[in-house]
Amino acid sequence: MxxxxxxxxxxxxxxxxxxxxxxxxxxxxxxxxxxxxxxxxxxxxxxxxxxxxxxxxxxxxxxxxxxxxxxxxxxxxxxxxxxxxxxxxxxxxxxxxxxxxxxxxxxxxxxxxxxxxxxxxxxxxxxxxQNGYTSYGLKKKDSTQSTTTKNLALQLYKDKSLLVERVRRSKVIAIGISTGGPPVLEKIFTSLKKDFSIPILVVQHMPPTFTKALAERLSKVSQRQVKEAEDREKVENGVIYIARGGVHLAVEKILGKYYIRLLDNVEKVNSHKPSCDILFSSVAEWYGENATGIIMTGMGCDGANGLLEMKKQGALTIAQSKESCVVFGMPRVAIEKGAVEAVLSVEDIIKILNEV
Incomplete structure (x- = not known):
């Protein structure tokens, strides 16, 4: 009770x-x-x-x-x-x-x-x-796939230099996050070293007016260039792009350069718009192995399929650890699908990024 x-x-x-x-x-x-x-x-x-x-x-x-x-x-x-x-x-x-x-x-x-x-x-x-509920009705299970994925994540995490090297090769970092997300994003962006230059694309599940306010707040507290993403703008080094509420965020490559695409006419995916799956799938298509995908705290299953696409293309895929999540729904589903290579706390994610 x-x-x-x-x-x-x-x-x-x-x-x-x-x-x-x-x-x-x-x-x-x-x-x-x-x-x-x-x-x-x-x-x-x-x-x-x-x-x-x-x-x-x-x-x-x-x-x-x-x-x-x-x-x-x-x-x-x-x-x-x-x-x-x-x-x-x-x-x-x-x-x-x-x-x-x-x-x-x-x-x-x-x-x-x-x-x-x-x-x-x-x-x-x-x-x-939340201990008795999982993502959209998925039952807790200790499947062979889940166990194998966790073991792989632990094994890869022990080789910290490998993680750092794979992030260093990335031309973009894509983050999918939901419940409990804003304080986590604030912690990450305020902790990043000043010369961190890899562009970051973020889908945070929020309505339209909230994403603009989030970008403004994160820019102010982190003293970094954080902005709400605009259609057809070039993806620039050192900039953090927040997906606009009510519009899917994607990327495309034209003549060797990467550009933001906002997909207004596409329906909700996994009950969300913007959807982490849309972002991750787009990054998988255009960046291939030269990307890092991070799925973080949130309810539901959004992002798991797109992250798996990124992994299949050779990108590094990371999930936030259960202990550091407000809700372990999205990372857990991604782990169970075999989409995750490393499971890290927020502090460890920050350490890896700052050693790039």
């Missing part, structure tokens, strides 16, 4: 969220707080496993409330309930940096209520019960 706290000054939104949470199969205790002061009182009285928090509320905002709840119980997991707007995107990124594990977008109209409830249930299940 889990204790879930809903914090929102809108009684309507509290009712919608509470109704959605009835879809959980487990018996849980659900508390409702219509302002942060009530939330703090309940958090002091009960061990809260998960808090779903709005931002604009009386007495204090959601960011300050995160600090209070984390001080009361550092193990309390937090989901921000965010709007689609640009200011909300900036606030949500700050919340993720302060300890929120993920966010859920508020429905902007009545047609979006069902989708909101579905997304909310899925995220709550992963956050609260």
């Amino acid at each position: 889990k204790r879930i706290l809903i914090v929102d000054d809108s009684e309507l939104m509290c009712g919608i969220i509470k109704g959605a949470l009835r879809g959980l199969e487990e018996d849980n205790v659900i508390f409702v707080a219509t302002n942060p002061l009530i939330a703090i009182r309940k958090a002091n009285l009960f061990k809260i496993d998960l808090a779903l928090i709005d931002y604009e509320m009386p007495y204090m905002n959601g960011i300050l409330l995160i600090d209070y709840l984390k001080e009361i119980n550092p193990l309390t997991k937090i989901l921000m309930v965010s709007a689609y707007t640009q200011p909300s995107a900036q606030i949500t990124l700050e919340a993720l940096n302060r300890g929120a594990v993920d966010y859920i977008l508020k429905p902007s109209n009545t047609e979006e209520f069902n989708e909101f409830k579905k997304d909310l249930l899925e995220k709550v299940k992963y956050v609260l019960f």
Whole structure:
């Protein structure tokens, strides 16, 4: 049994969220707080496993409330309930940096209520019960393929110089990431050596307004050139490109030079747009063995097939370790498919990149 706290000054939104949470199969205790002061009182009285928090509320905002709840119980997991707007995107990124594990977008109209409830249930299940849930229904298994892949990953990891050399040969690094991603990207980009010159392409599952805010934040904190990718722009050394929300990110090679392509008319892949699979498959086609693919924290299976294509073309493929993931869904599926050569923590990924 889990204790879930809903914090929102809108009684309507509290009712919608509470109704959605009835879809959980487990018996849980659900508390409702219509302002942060009530939330703090309940958090002091009960061990809260998960808090779903709005931002604009009386007495204090959601960011300050995160600090209070984390001080009361550092193990309390937090989901921000965010709007689609640009200011909300900036606030949500700050919340993720302060300890929120993920966010859920508020429905902007009545047609979006069902989708909101579905997304909310899925995220709550992963956050609260991820040891019992795997990527989109995939069952945990210790298959021969999975075991072989893990052994290969451990064996390759022991030869650190081989990893460094293979990254050094890369003309691009492609990163696929989702739940828990922004703080991880911030940590990597702020830790990279100043003269790191290999271009980096990133698909972070986010809606349109959020990816622009993410690029701006990462550029500011890392003091590097981080930008939202634009169609047909040349891929330049030393630049980090963030896929635009709602548009797939791909690359193509023309007359020996690489260019960004944004695919607006292509449908969602694995329920995502942008999709990590699209990016990885494109990199596999145009860069071949001269690339490194990294699949990181996130729910679901997006990226596994594309990463396997990269591996078959001779590219180096890396998965973030389970211990360093917020959600080990995407890396685990990639490992089980045999798409991964090395399993590394975020710290080890940074070390490898900085030795290139």
